[in-house]
Amino acid sequence: MNSKGLSNDETSIRFSVKTLSKATHSYKIKPPLIKKSRIGRESWAINFAVGCTHGCRFCYVDAIHKKHPRRGLEGLVKRPWGDYFAIPSNIIEAIVRTPWHRWRNKLVYMSTTHDPYLPQLYRISRIIVERALRAGIKLYIMTRSQLVLRDIDILKRYRENVRVGVSIATSSETLSRIIEPRVPSPSKRLQVLRELKNHGIKTEALLAPILPPNKYRPDVYRDLVKLAEKLSEIGVDKVHGESLHPRGKNMEYLAKALGESISVRGWDYRAEAIFYRVMNEYGLRGEWYAERY
Ligand code: SF4
Incomplete structure (x- = not known):
């Protein structure tokens, strides 16, 4: 761990995220990474990408992004579903600054607006899964x-x-x-x-x-x-x-x-x-x- 609480692996991912977000589009996410979910009462979700490169033809998520675009991504999400993708440039900082233990024993969905196991997200997801489970969160992974x-x-x-x-x-x-x-x-x-x-x-x-x-x-x-x-x-x-x-x-x-x-x-x-x-x-x-x- 370095002074920011990052392991060597997390530090290397931080640099690859920077490269990836230059290649796609990036935005900043406000910690904590866990937000209220609309799936059920008292449930929470971890969503950290905008878009999903799987691009399933029936997907419901495109409508959400087009209706409520994130600031700075208004132009991007006008593209057809499956043709846009953005990840937060500060994802590792957001992971570190999320007080995971606050959701101990709570049900958290990962993820409801993208597949967490897209090839571009796999290394980030591994860190999130480990941090969430180590904190005692009840994690429901959907993929x-x-x-x-x-x-x-x-x-x-x-x-x-x-x-x-x-x-x-x-x-x-x-x-x-x-x-x-x-x-x-x-x-x-x-x-x-x-x-x-x-x-x-x-x-x-x-x-x-x-x-x-x-x-x-x-x-x-x-x-x-x-x-x-x-x-x-x-x-x-x-x-x-x-x-x-x-x-x-x-x-x-x-x-x-x-x-x-x-x-x-x-x-x-x-x-x-x-x-x-x-x-x-x-x-x-x-x-x-x-x-x-
Ligand atoms: S969020 Fe799910 S349904 Fe939508 S494109 Fe991705 S994998 Fe397919």
Whole structure:
């Protein structure tokens, strides 16, 4: 540790962040790194990037950045979703100045507006995960990336306090390539769940978003059955389901990618019914995040 409380690794990351933020766009983040989350009452979130290079076509986050742009990034976030990305130039200082122990025993999501395991963020995320868990925070990591497996040593050490939710939208490799082309295939993400589970880490599958029937995956029930077969074999602790929600331009992006428009009218109810039917058939503990429209 040096006089600023940084380890050698953290100091080297500080310099690579400076290089990275010159190559992308940078902004300053105000500590603490943990902010109030809108996911649930009394919950918190760690979000430290603007944009997500995974650029999933259905993503809800673009609408948030376009509606509430961070100062200095107003021009940047006008670009299409997946084409903009910025990280705070002072991220390491923000980590050091966050009084992590203040959130001891509190549920903190990481992250709700970007994947924390983007290749550009992986080294920063490792530091954050370790600091949060060392402070006794109950950390819920959400990702579509395989890079989370690189932190398995830390996750195992603090397994009492950590849960990893892996998002999977469909079992169809074809549909996945179309709607989330930059993330690992569904089978690779199932493998991430399996490996985490094999190491005794609490895992949750986030089946999100479940799209209405379309030409690439007409039978939603069959799709969920294929996922449920694997999930019950892996022994995931819980499964969350969520239908597609229109946000900003995501329906436009999806229609372009799919080559057809899809309607979500009444879909939340229908998708929920299919979800619980499949969960019951496979003895999985399921919870549906409803949003009626
Ligand atoms: S990984 Fe998550 S945050 Fe990133 S683009 Fe996909 S849905 Fe959005």
